[in-house]
Amino acid sequence: MDKIIIEKNNTTRVQIEQSDYQGQGYIDIRLYYLDKDGEYKPTRKGLTLTIDKWQEIIQQLAQELSLN
Numbered sequence: 388m389d390k391i392i393i394e395k396n397n398t399t400r401v402q403i404e405q406s407d408y409q410g411q412g413y414i415d416i417r418l419y420y421l422d423k424d425g426e427y428k429p430t431r432k433g434l435t436l437t438i439d440k441w442q443e444i445i446q447q448l449a450q451e452l453s454l455n
Contacts, residue, residue: 388414400427405438412438 391403398421406413417433436444 397421402427402429414438414441 388405393401393403395401395418400419401416402419403414403416406415413435414437415433415435417435418430419427420430422428
């Protein structure tokens, strides 16, 4: 998975990335801000879950959305 970047406004964006830690895959969705030097830095606002948990969330959302 490539990094997915969604621009929220001129100084804030949401970044979605996949990573591995001790053999376990994770998906991280995090808010980033533009610092005074023009670099995007991560904030504490975000969510990191195992790939299995993200797949479970996506499946449940798909079921809910198809029922409506």
